[in-house]
Structures are given as C-alpha cells and as structure tokens.
Amino acid sequence: MKDLRVGxxxxxxxxxxxxxxxxxxxxxxxxxxxxVLKAICDTNAAKASAFAETWGYERVETDWRKLMEAxxxxxxDICVPNxxxxxxxxxxxxxGKMVICEKPLALNVAEAREMVDAVEAAGVPNLVMFNYRxxxxxxxxxxxxxxxxxxxxxxxxxxxxxxxxxxxxVPQGGxxxxxxxxxxxxxxxxxxxxxxxxxxxxxxxxxITRVVARTETFVKERVHQxxxxxxxxxxxxxxxxxxxxxxxxxxxxxxxxxARGHKALKTFEINGADGSLAFNLEEMEYLDYFxxxxxxxxxxxxxxxHVTNSEHPYMDKYWVxxxxxxxxxxxxxTLADFVAGIESGSxxxxxxxxxxxxxxxxxxxxxxxxxxxxxxxxxxx
Ligand SMILES: NC(=O)c1ccc[n+]([C@@H]2O[C@H](COP(=O)([O-])OP(=O)(O)OC[C@H]3O[C@@H](n4cnc5c(N)ncnc54)[C@H](O)[C@@H]3O)[C@@H](O)[C@H]2O)c1
Numbered sequence: 432m433k434d435l436r437v438g439x440x441x442x443x444x445x446x447x448x449x450x451x452x453x454x455x456x457x458x459x460x461x462x463x464x465x466x467v468l469k470a471i472c473d474t475n476a477a478k479a480s481a482f483a484e485t486w487g488y489e490r491v492e493t494d495w496r497k498l499m500e501a502x503x504x505x506x507x508d509i510c511v512p513n514x515x516x517x518x519x520x521x522x523x524x525x526x527g528k529m530v531i532c533e534k535p536l537a538l539n540v541a542e543a544r545e546m547v548d549a550v551e552a553a554g555v556p557n558l559v560m561f562n563y564r565x566x567x568x569x570x571x572x573x574x575x576x577x578x579x580x581x582x583x584x585x586x587x588x589x590x591x592x593x594x595x596x597x598x599x600x601v602p603q604g605g606x607x608x609x610x611x612x613x614x615x616x617x618x619x620x621x622x623x624x625x626x627x628x629x630x631x632x633x634x635x636x637x638x639i640t641r642v643v644a645r646t647e648t649f650v651k652e653r654v655h656q657x658x659x660x661x662x663x664x665x666x667x668x669x670x671x672x673x674x675x676x677x678x679x680x681x682x683x684x685x686x687x688x689x690a691r692g693h694k695a696l697k698t699f700e701i702n703g704a705d706g707s708l709a710f711n712l713e714e715m716e717y718l719d720y721f722x723x724x725x726x727x728x729x730x731x732x733x734x735x736x737h738v739t740n741s742e743h744p745y746m747d748k749y750w751v752x753x754x755x756x757x758x759x760x761x762x763x764x765t766l767a768d769f770v771a772g773i774e775s776g777s778x779x780x781x782x783x784x785x786x787x788x789x790x791x792x793x794x795x796x797x798x799x800x801x802x803x804x805x806x807x808x809x810x811x812x
Contacts, residue, residue, distance in 0.1 A: 434505075435464040435770065438498035438528075440472040440519060441510035442482035443607075445533050445560070449508050450486040452762040459748045460767040463774050469503055475606075495519050499526040509533055512609040513617050517542045520783075524553040531558045531769065535626040535793060536786040538617030543790040547783045558769045558779055559786035561630040563697070565764035567756070568718035570744035571736070572701070572708045573635055575720065582705030582724060584680040587636045589699040591624035592690035596650070596668060603664060605656030612655065613665030620686040621646070621670045621793050624697075628684055629792045630781060631699060637678050638810040639792050644672035646800040649689055672796045709733075716755040788812055 437453055439446060453466035471488035472495045473479035479491045495511075498504050499522045507523035509516055509532040517537050523530045530550060536559050537543040550557040563569055575581065595601075596611060603611035610616050610623055632639060646667035655662045669689055674682035690696070697712035705724035711717070718736045739755055741747040745764045749756050765779070772779035781789070788810045799806040 433464045434467045436467045436469045436503050436505045437508055438470040438472065438492075438501065438504040438506070439468070439488070439508040439510060440495045440498065441512075441533075442471055442473045442475075442479055443510065445510035446471070446473070446482065447486075448562075448759055448762045449510055449531070449560070449766075450482075450488075451759055452766040453508075454486065455763055456766055456770070459763065460770075462767065462770050464770050466766075470498055470501065472498055496522065499523060499528070505529060506531065512615050513538055513622065514609075514615045517546055520546045520557075521549040524549040524555050524557070527553060527555060529556040529773070530783075531560060531766075532783070532786075533560050534630070534786065534789075535617065535622040536783060536790050538622075540787070540790050540794045543783070543787045547787050550783050556769070556773050556778060557783045558765070559781050559783060560762070560765060561627060561781050561786065561789070562761040562765050563627055563631055563712075564634050564781070565745065565761045565768065566710075566712075566715055567744045567746055567764075568710055568715060568736075568738040569631060569635075571718050571738050572710060574744065575708060576635055576701070580706050580720070580722070581701060581703030581708060584636055584676075584678060584701055584703045586702040587632055587674075587676065587680060587682040587699065589628040589632060589682075589684050590696065591620070591628055591686040592693035592696040593624070593688045594691045594693050596688040597691065599650045599653070601653065602656045603653040603662065604658075608656055611653060611664065611666055616666060618793065618797055619646075619648070619666030619668055619670070620688060621667055621796055624686040624688075625670055625672075625684055625796070626789050626793055627697065628686070628699065629789045630786070632674075632676075632682060632684075633785075633788060633792075633810070633812060634781075635699075635701060636676055636680060636682070638676065638788070638812045639674045639682065639808050640677050640810065641805050641807045642672050642674045642792065642795050642799055643803075643805045644670060644796040644799040646670045646797070667797070667800070670796060670800065672799065674792075715758070785812070
C-alpha cells in the first residue's frame with residue numbers, strides 16, 4: 432500500500448466533502464494507495480486549526496505556496512473559491528504534484544486553457560470535481576444510454592434551482608458570499624450551478640455545439656462585505672439557455688437562485704426514440720426509466736429504479752441491496768476513480784481538458800446572453 436500524501440487548500444464546504452472522501456476512501460475501495468492527510472491550508476488560521484483537529488490533518492498552513500515547496504505532498508486538492516483555482520493549480524503542476532480542483536475549473540476559458548496547458552506540460556494526474564457524474568443513478572443513466580436503451584436522443588433538459596439570494600439584504604463578496612461577487616466567482620448561476628448540469632449533459636449526451644441564452648440580475652446592487660460599500664452586482668442571478676448537441680438533439684437548461692422554495696433542485700431528463708431517463712437530486716437513489724422499445728403496450732410506463740443493487744454503479748462498495756448512500760459518496764466515488772486511474776494508467780474523467788469544455792459552454796452562454804445571438808461553443812470532446 433502506497434501513501435497518497437494530501438495537501439488540501441480551503442476548509443469550507445468542499446474542504447469538508449473532500450476530506451471526508453480522503454478519510455473514508457480505503458474503508459470502502461480496494462486500492463493500492465491510501466490518502467494521508469498531511470496538510471490543511473486556509474487563509475483563516477483559526478478555521479484551519481479547528482479543521483485539522485476535526486479531520487486529522489498533520490499540520491496547518493495559511494499560505495498555499497508552502498504546499499508546493501513541501502516534499503511530503505503528492506496531491507494538491509483545491510477547495511477554494513473560483514478566483515484562486517488558476518494560480519494554485521498551475522503552481523501545483525509546476526511543482527510536479529497531482530491536482531484535484533473544484534469546479535468550475537476557472538473564472539473563464541482563457542484561465543482554464545492555461546491550467547490545462549500546465550497540467551499537461553507537467554504530465555501530472557488531474558481531475559475536476561464534477562461529482563454528480565458519480566451519483567450511482569447518473570452513472571447508471573450513462574450505462575443505459577451506452578447500451579442503447581433510449582435510442583436516438585431528441586431532448587435533454589436540466590434545471591438547478593435555489594432560493595437563497597432573493598433578499599436584497601444579502602451582501603456580496605468575502606467569506607461565504609464570494610459567489611455573489613463576479614470577481615471572485617467569474618459568473619453567477621452559470622458557473623456555479625449550470626456548470627454541473629453542463630458537465631452531466633456532456634457526459635450523457637455528448638458535445639454541445641451552440642447555445643442561445645438569457646440571463647438576469649434581479650438585485651442590481653448589494654453591499655460588499657469586504658469594502659462595506661454598496662456595489663453593482665456583476666453575476667447572473669438566473670440563466671436560461673437553449674442548446675444544440677452534436678448528435679442532433681436539443682437541450683433546455685435553467686438555473687436560478689430565485690426559485691422560492693427550492694434549495695438544490697437539480698434534475699435532468701433525456702428523451703430518446705426508444706425510451707427516456709429522468710433524475711432528481713432530491714431523490715438521488717432513484718433513476719426513472721421509461722422503456723418504449725421492447726416493452727408491451729399494456730404494461731408500458733415509467734418505472735423507478737432503486738439504484739441500490741450490488742450490480743449498480745459503486746453500490747457493491749457500500750451496504751446491502753436496498754440501502755441508500757448519499758451526497759457525500761459522490762465525492763468518495765470520484766476520488767476512488769481518480770486513484771484507480773493513477774494506478775491503471777487510464778485517467779478518470781473529467782480531467783482539466785474535459786472540464787475546459789464545460790467552461791467553453793459556460794462562456795458561450797454568458798456571451799450569448801450579452802449579444803442575444805446563437806453562439807458557437809467550440810467544444811472538443
Ligand atoms: N462540487 C460541488 O458540488 C461544489 C459544491 C460547492 C462548491 N464547489 C466549489 O468548491 C470551491 C469552494 O467552494 P466552498 O463552497 O467550499 O467555499 P467556502 O466559502 O465554503 O470555503 C472556501 C474556503 O477557502 C478559503 N480560502 C479562500 N481563499 C483562499 C486562499 N487563497 N488560500 C487558502 N484558503 C482560501 C476560505 O477561507 C474558506 O475557508 C468553489 O470553487 C466552488 O465552486 C463545488
């Protein structure tokens with residue numbers, strides 16, 4: 432068993448999900464490596480110290496550059512806000528470290544390209560944490576599509592709805608609210624929420640070739656937490672776009688943080704000539720399947736697959752059939768595939784280059800929202 436010595440940067444929400452995955456990796460997956468939690472880094476020293484205690488990191492740093500110089504770090508795991516991804520990932524690659532980076536890969540396509548160049552020039556294993564691919568029901572959807580169960584696809588539709596920024600009193604910027612500050616986040620719901628749906632779309636239905644979009648910023652000014660001043664809001668609060676896929680199907684995507692009553696309603700549906708598949712994150716252990724081809728008309732109908740059998744993706748790693756796993760396991764499954772990819776030489780996806788394609792779609796969406804025109808994405812998959 433080899434050590435995979437981890438330096439994790441950012442001990443917020445994602446720092447917790449990634450740390451949990453590292454800690455539990457070898458409890459559930461048989462691998463040739465085990466994660467060793469060497470260093471936790473956060474600019475907030477007190478938060479980092481408490482985090483080290485909770486999760487069992489050996490040491491605390493407040494400057495991520497220390498991890499690059501450290502001889503005892505193999506993998507840099509980036510869980511900081513979007514604005515800091517590029518500099519850290521490039522430095523890690525140059526230092527010869529493996530890199531896992533949170534999504535979206537970068538603030539924009541230009542940055543994402545630099546990051547791809549850096550990891551490819553260094554030849555280091557790299558992955559972007561689009562974790563939803565490894566929700567077993569979504570992985571199963573991909574397997575069923577690959578088996579031809581829905582036939583020729585016609586439609587892909589996806590939403591990601593939240594409601595936490597409706598109040599004009601919510602400030603922007605700084606701790607916890609960096610997502611509302613365009614300089615820190617790059618965009619609003621497009622990069623934060625739709626990036627997940629776009630990654631799932633590319634994974635399930637192939638390249639998106641062009642898009643037309645409409646975005647809206649409902650609250651135009653908010654107090655900035657760092658300056659204390661009322662400043663213009665530069666993010667998209669809501670985004671709706673139509674997409675064309677290379678396979679000839681059409682896509683509809685919607686995301687907002689103004690859908691009163693919704694906290695994380697993430698759904699998709701794909702309709703093909705021979706069947707349809709539907710997923711809802713609020714009931715993530717299910718995949719809904721409508722089988723047309725090969726079914727009898729008197730029993731034809733939507734069926735709910737309880738994705739908990741041992742032959743379902745990842746489920747043989749956990750409990751007995753019928754018992755569910757949760758959100759956190761999507762990170763564990765992703766980390767396990769990343770490590771297995773290092774060991775097999777067949778790298779896990781989405782790597783930086785694949786995540787660049789999602790970034791291209793996001794940028795085309797934002798561009799289209801400005802011009803009102805159909806916009807080519809330039810996706811290469
Ligand atoms: N995969 C997912 O489903 C998912 C979910 C949420 C967030 N994310 C992504 O994860 C990243 C982090 O989001 P979060 O929700 O964990 O944020 P967060 O605000 O909860 O935590 C970010 C942490 O990073 C620290 N930090 C900021 N700049 C730093 C720097 N330069 N050096 C060291 N530490 C720094 C902050 O002090 C904070 O503790 C973002 O890119 C976000 O888009 C992904």
